[in-house]
Amino acid sequence: MKRYFLFLFALVALTMSGQGFFSPTVNSPAIAKDGAVTFKVKAADADTVRLIIDTRVDTLMKRTGNETWSITLRDLEPDLYMYHYIIDGMKVLDNDNAQTLRDVKNVMNTFILDPKGDCPMAVHDVPHGEVRAVWYDSPTLGMKRRMMIYLPPGYDQDRQKYPVFYLLHGSGGDETVWLEQGRTAQIIDNLIASGNAEPMIVVMPNGNIDEQAAAGMTPDNNAQPTFAHKHWMDGTFEQSFKDIMQWVDNNYRTRTGKRNRAIAGLSMGGYHSLYISANQPEDFAYVGLFSAAIGRMDQGKSKIYDDLEAKLVTQFKQHPRLYWIGIGKDDFLYKDNTAFRAMLDKNHLRYTYHESGAGHEWANWRDYLVIFTQLLFK
Amino acid sequence: MKRYFLFLFALVALTMSGQGFFSPTVNSPAIAKDGAVTFKVKAADADTVRLIIDTRVDTLMKRTGNETWSITLRDLEPDLYMYHYIIDGMKVLDNDNAQTLRDVKNVMNTFILDPKGDCPMAVHDVPHGEVRAVWYDSPTLGMKRRMMIYLPPGYDQDRQKYPVFYLLHGSGGDETVWLEQGRTAQIIDNLIASGNAEPMIVVMPNGNIDEQAAAGMTPDNNAQPTFAHKHWMDGTFEQSFKDIMQWVDNNYRTRTGKRNRAIAGLSMGGYHSLYISANQPEDFAYVGLFSAAIGRMDQGKSKIYDDLEAKLVTQFKQHPRLYWIGIGKDDFLYKDNTAFRAMLDKNHLRYTYHESGAGHEWANWRDYLVIFTQLLFK
Numbered sequence: 001m002k003r004y005f006l007f008l009f010a011l012v013a014l015t016m017s018g019q020g021f022f023s024p025t026v027n028s029p030a031i032a033k034d035g036a037v038t039f040k041v042k043a044a045d046a047d048t049v050r051l052i053i054d055t056r057v058d059t060l061m062k063r064t065g066n067e068t069w070s071i072t073l074r075d076l077e078p079d080l081y082m083y084h085y086i087i088d089g090m091k092v093l094d095n096d097n098a099q100t101l102r103d104v105k106n107v108m109n110t111f112i113l114d115p116k117g118d119c120p121m122a123v124h125d126v127p128h129g130e131v132r133a134v135w136y137d138s139p140t141l142g143m144k145r146r147m148m149i150y151l152p153p154g155y156d157q158d159r160q161k162y163p164v165f166y167l168l169h170g171s172g173g174d175e176t177v178w179l180e181q182g183r184t185a186q187i188i189d190n191l192i193a194s195g196n197a198e199p200m201i202v203v204m205p206n207g208n209i210d211e212q213a214a215a216g217m218t219p220d221n222n223a224q225p226t227f228a229h230k231h232w233m234d235g236t237f238e239q240s241f242k243d244i245m246q247w248v249d250n251n252y253r254t255r256t257g258k259r260n261r262a263i264a265g266l267s268m269g270g271y272h273s274l275y276i277s278a279n280q281p282e283d284f285a286y287v288g289l290f291s292a293a294i295g296r297m298d299q300g301k302s303k304i305y306d307d308l309e310a311k312l313v314t315q316f317k318q319h320p321r322l323y324w325i326g327i328g329k330d331d332f333l334y335k336d337n338t339a340f341r342a343m344l345d346k347n348h349l350r351y352t353y354h355e356s357g358a359g360h361e362w363a364n365w366r367d368y369l370v371i372f373t374q375l376l377f378k
Numbered sequence: 379m380k381r382y383f384l385f386l387f388a389l390v391a392l393t394m395s396g397q398g399f400f401s402p403t404v405n406s407p408a409i410a411k412d413g414a415v416t417f418k419v420k421a422a423d424a425d426t427v428r429l430i431i432d433t434r435v436d437t438l439m440k441r442t443g444n445e446t447w448s449i450t451l452r453d454l455e456p457d458l459y460m461y462h463y464i465i466d467g468m469k470v471l472d473n474d475n476a477q478t479l480r481d482v483k484n485v486m487n488t489f490i491l492d493p494k495g496d497c498p499m500a501v502h503d504v505p506h507g508e509v510r511a512v513w514y515d516s517p518t519l520g521m522k523r524r525m526m527i528y529l530p531p532g533y534d535q536d537r538q539k540y541p542v543f544y545l546l547h548g549s550g551g552d553e554t555v556w557l558e559q560g561r562t563a564q565i566i567d568n569l570i571a572s573g574n575a576e577p578m579i580v581v582m583p584n585g586n587i588d589e590q591a592a593a594g595m596t597p598d599n600n601a602q603p604t605f606a607h608k609h610w611m612d613g614t615f616e617q618s619f620k621d622i623m624q625w626v627d628n629n630y631r632t633r634t635g636k637r638n639r640a641i642a643g644l645s646m647g648g649y650h651s652l653y654i655s656a657n658q659p660e661d662f663a664y665v666g667l668f669s670a671a672i673g674r675m676d677q678g679k680s681k682i683y684d685d686l687e688a689k690l691v692t693q694f695k696q697h698p699r700l701y702w703i704g705i706g707k708d709d710f711l712y713k714d715n716t717a718f719r720a721m722l723d724k725n726h727l728r729y730t731y732h733e734s735g736a737g738h739e740w741a742n743w744r745d746y747l748v749i750f751t752q753l754l755f756k
Contacts, residue, residue: 098483105476123597128513135506219501
C-alpha cells in the first residue's frame, strides 16, 4: 500500500503534467441535476473575470473566495456549449476542463448540457456507428485528400446497401468539424436508434481545396481558414465533387441514384451544396442549405456559378423530394437568403423553409442537422 | 467585387469567431527554413512572460515591442512539441495557434518541427492508412466500448491478411492519445512507405475500464484520468483483453497466431502489456514495455498479477521473438525497470533493452514506437 502511494505521488509530481494530476477529480463546469451550471476559476489578483459562452452569454463573474471567482447559470437549454474566460482582458481557458473544440482559429472549452438524457448531441446508450478517417484520390485536383465517413451501426456485420448524405462545412472548418462541433455521429446514432432517421452513410469531405486535410494532418502542418486561400469559392471544389462521390460509391455499399443521395452544408458548405446540386440535378433528391453563403459574388469566376436561375428551374423540373433552407433571424446572410427565396418563389420552385432564432452559429447548424436528417430517404 | 468585400467584412465581424478571423494568415510559432522557431505573444501590461515547451524548455521571453513579447529557439530537434505561456503566473494558450493537444487534463498548443521533411511524426507525401473509431462489445465487462483502429494503406483495396499490433496508453490517456500525441498513424504510414516496417493493423483500445470511451464520447461526458477511477490497475482490463482480440479477429482480415501479434504500451499500458502477455504466453511473440509502470504494487488484487516470475519463465520458454524494454534515464520508474530487468537476468530471460535520455514523456514514447515498430513481424 505504501508503494501504491509512492507511485501515485510520483505521478502527481510529474512536472510535465502539472495541474491535471493535482486535481484529477475536478470537473468543470459543475452541472447539477436540475441543469444549473456552475463555473469556477482561480484568479487571485484579477480585477475582472468575464465568462463568454458562444454568442449566448457574456457576463461578469463574482469573487467568491480569496482566489476564486464563480457564477451559476440556471436557464441554459440542453445543447453543446463553447466557452472561455476573459481575465483582465486576456483570453484564458478553463484549466479544470480538458475538453476543447476549435472554431476557425479559436480554441475554446466545451461541455454538453443534457440534464434529462435526451439531448441529441450527447452520447446515449444506443448502438453507435463507426467513424473513419480516409484518404481518397481526387484525379480532378491531382491530390490525395482526407475525409471523414460515418457508417451506421451494423454496417460491418450486415450486407445491406445504404443511402449517402454528403455534409459540407463552412469557411472556417475542415473535414473534422461536423463531427466535433457538429456532433454528427452522436446526432445520427440517436436519430437512427429512435427510429426518426433512416440508417445512412454520412460523408464529410474537406471543402478547402488548397489543403489536403485538417490542421496537423497536412504535410505543411499549416492549415488556414478557407477564405485565406487561393481557391475560396471559385468553383474548383464543386468541379471536383464527383471524385468524392465516385470514391464513396467504389468503397462502400451505397445505394445509388438521386433518391438515395442528399447534400447539405453550412455557410460556404451551403453555397457548395447549392451549386453542386444545381449543376448535377440528376444526382441529389435532397438538398439542405444551412445559413448558406448565397451572395452570388462569384459569378463569372467559374461556369459552375453561371446561369443559376436557369439551372435551378431545370433542377426543380426533376422534382427534388426536399429542398430545405434554414437560416437564423440574426444571421448576416439573412437578407441574401431572403432574396434567394424570392427568386425561387418567382419561378414557383417549391422548397421547405425553416427560420430559427439567433445567427450564424453552431447551435443553429446542429439543430438544422437534427431536423433535416429526419426528412431524408423516406 | 464590392459584394465580395462586404461578405468578407461580415465574416470578420462575426463576434463568435473573433480573433481567428481577424488574423487568418498568422501562423504561430513561425518556423524558419533552418529550423529556428520564433514565438510571439501579445501581452501589453505583463511583467513576465514565460514559454514552457514540454519538459524541454522553460524560458523567459523578451519584450520586443509595445505589446509584444518574443523569443527564437535555434536548437530544437525535429519532433512534435507541446507548449504554453505563463503570463504573470497564469497559464495562457497561444491565440494564433489553433492546434492543441491534451495531456491528462492539460490542454497545450502543439507544433511539429520538420525542417528537412524527414521527421517520422510529420505527414509526408506517402500512402496513408485509414483510421477508424469503432465500438466493440466486451462481454466480460458487459459494456460497449470505443477503440481506434489503424489499417495500412491499401487495406480496402486488397484481400490480404495483416498482422496486428495492440498499442496501449497510460494512466492519463484514452483510446485517442496514441493517435494524437503519439502520432501513430503518421509514424506507421512513414515507416511502411520507406520499407522499414511491415504493413500492419494497429489496435488502440481504452485501458480505463470505468469509462466506455474518451472524454466527450461517453454518456456521462465526464472522463477522468484512469487513476481517479475504481478499476485502476486491478486486473480487470487485462482480464477483458481477449474480448478485444476476438472482436478484431472477427472484424478485420488478421493473421492469427503469436508470430502475427504484438503488444506494447506506455507507463500503465506497459504494465498492461507485461501482464497480458505473461498471462497469455500463447498469444504474443512481440512485447514492448515503454517506460512501463512495473511497480508490482497490485499483487494480491487479482490473480492476473500473481506469480509473475513463474509466468515469465513459462512465457519465455515459448521463445518470444522480441521482448523490448525502453526507459529514459530520468524516468521516475527507472529503478523499478532496473529491478525488473535484474529479475529477468537472474532467470536468463533474454530481452532487448533501450535506454534513452529524458524521463516519463511523449518524446520518448514516440521514439520507442518508431524503433519498436521496425522490429515487428519479420
